[in-house]
Every structure is written in C-alpha cells, then in structure tokens.
Amino acid sequence: MSTKTKSADKLLFTSADWDFETLKATYDAIEDIALNELKLDVYPNQVEVITSEQMLDAYSSIGMPLMYHHWSFGKRFVRDDVMYRKGYQGLAYEIVINSNPCISYVMEENTIVMQALVIAHAAFGHNHFFKNNYLFKQWTDADGILDYLQFAKSYIAKCEDRYGFDAVERILDAAHALMDQGVNRYSRPEKPNLAAELKRERERAKYEDETYNDLWRTLPQPDQGDQDMDELKRKMRVEERRA
Incomplete structure (x- = not known):
C-alpha cells in the first residue's frame, strides 16, 4: 500500500458533505484531542443539528431551548427571517448554551470542515471556559x-391563567425593557496608580514604625540553634584541615 493511500485512510473526511456517521467520527477525534492531549475539563456534550429556520427560532428566544411566550420573540423572528431571506444578514454557525450538559446547536448547512470547527470551538472550547x-x-x-x-x-x-394575559404581558414588557441594562456584579480592579501606591507604602511604613516594639528583637529566632551548630561544625572542619 502506498504512503498516499495510507494517509488517505487516516482522513476523517474527503469532501465537504457529511452524514451523521462522519460527524460522530469527527466529534470523537476532537474529543480525544481535547480530553487526552489538551486535558480540558468539560461538561458532557449534547450536539444538536438544526435547520436555518430552527436557528432563527433560537435567535428569537436568545438561544434558550425552553422559553416562555412573549410577543417580542415573534417580532424578532420575523425581523431576522426577512433579513436572512433577503441576504442582508447571515446566521451563526453554532449556538452554545453554558449548561450541564453543554448544549451546542450546529447548522445542517455547514460543511463538515465547519462542523469540525464549531464542535471544537463550542462543544469543547466554550464548554471548558464556562465550566472553569x-x-x-x-x-x-x-x-x-x-x-x-x-x-x-x-x-x-400559570400566572396568565390566574391574573390574565394582559397583566402578565405588562410585567414582561417592563422586564424586557430592563434586561439589557444588566447589573454589574464584578468591579474590575482599577488601573495601577503610582501616586496611590506610594501613599499606601508610606502608610504601611508609618504603621510599622508606630507598632514596633524593640523587645521582639531580643527573642531567639526559631532556627538560631541550628545556625550555631552549623557554624561550630564548620570551625571544627577548618581546624582538622589545618592539623
């Protein structure tokens, strides 16, 4: 068997088209590299192949597999659908949900090369990042x-059944108006400031001067005995060499 034939036998795919058997073999190869070579720590994966219309539907509900009903989702779906049909916008190659298991939606229109890329990127790259x-x-x-x-x-x-559709819709409308205004739960550290650092250093030195007690200097150090013994041994070796 020629070297060229042997190399071809090792290829995961030889064309842009794919089927689920090829996709599974590609996923297994990527998983082996991610877990055994790169030592990534990931949630179990759930990879789902979806159509362009399903991708548009996922867009409308912020990518979540389950979502409550709200008129804004339908509005967003119609807008994105019209833009996509007219060629004014493309669709994502994949969407990943940072849950356990980690859910990755991949487009059926992707080539097998693109499927390999998005699986490596989403199912293992994003997955590892989210988990850690x-x-x-x-x-x-x-x-x-x-x-x-x-x-x-x-x-x-249940709230719609109990309080009526209009009352619940008003609450959801208000919540949707606020949801993009996020809460900053993490304040990033300020940029280093030389003047502030020098001030803190002076304050630390002042505190050490004010709390210093000279009596602590007279206490024997924990390793003082070992140091004295080492010094005595060194002097004895010197005297033996002179003799």
Whole structure:
C-alpha cells in the first residue's frame, strides 16, 4: 500500500458533505484531542443539528431551548427571517448554551470542515471556559439552568391563567425593557496608580514604625540553634584541615 493511500485512510473526511456517521467520527477525534492531549475539563456534550429556520427560532428566544411566550420573540423572528431571506444578514454557525450538559446547536448547512470547527470551538472550547471560569461558577448554576427554564415557562403560563394575559404581558414588557441594562456584579480592579501606591507604602511604613516594639528583637529566632551548630561544625572542619 502506498504512503498516499495510507494517509488517505487516516482522513476523517474527503469532501465537504457529511452524514451523521462522519460527524460522530469527527466529534470523537476532537474529543480525544481535547480530553487526552489538551486535558480540558468539560461538561458532557449534547450536539444538536438544526435547520436555518430552527436557528432563527433560537435567535428569537436568545438561544434558550425552553422559553416562555412573549410577543417580542415573534417580532424578532420575523425581523431576522426577512433579513436572512433577503441576504442582508447571515446566521451563526453554532449556538452554545453554558449548561450541564453543554448544549451546542450546529447548522445542517455547514460543511463538515465547519462542523469540525464549531464542535471544537463550542462543544469543547466554550464548554471548558464556562465550566472553569470563576465568575461563571460564582453566578451561574449550570446544573439547574434547564430546570429553571422549565419552571419559568410553567410559572408564567400559570400566572396568565390566574391574573390574565394582559397583566402578565405588562410585567414582561417592563422586564424586557430592563434586561439589557444588566447589573454589574464584578468591579474590575482599577488601573495601577503610582501616586496611590506610594501613599499606601508610606502608610504601611508609618504603621510599622508606630507598632514596633524593640523587645521582639531580643527573642531567639526559631532556627538560631541550628545556625550555631552549623557554624561550630564548620570551625571544627577548618581546624582538622589545618592539623
């Protein structure tokens, strides 16, 4: 068998087209590199292949697999659909949800090369980042995201039955108006300031001077005995060499 044939046998794919068998083989190869070579720490993956219309639908509900009903989702879907059909905007190659399991939506229109790229990028790159980022772990419960979405959807539906559709819609309209105004839960450290650092250094030196007690100088150090013994041994070796 020629070297060229052997190399071809190792290729995961030889054309742009793909089927689920090829996609699975590609995923397995990427997973092996991510886990065994790069030592990434990831949530279990759930990769779903979706159509362009399903991608547009995911756009409308902020990519969440479960969502309550609101008129703004339909409005967003119609807008994105018209823009996409007329060629004014493209669609994402993938969407990833930072939950446990990590859910990745990949477009069926992608070539197999693009599928390999987005699986490596989303299912393992984003996944590893989400799982190990300390801010994500502090503010997000990856295990509970999907359950909470189901709870929220059911809760709003029950509120519509109890209080009426219009009352619930007014609350949701207000919430949607505020949701892009985010709460800053993490204040980034200020840029280093030389004057402020010098001031703090002077304050530390002043505090040390004010709290200094000369009596501490007279206490034996914990390793003083060992130092004295080492010095005695050194002197004895010197005397032996002279003799």
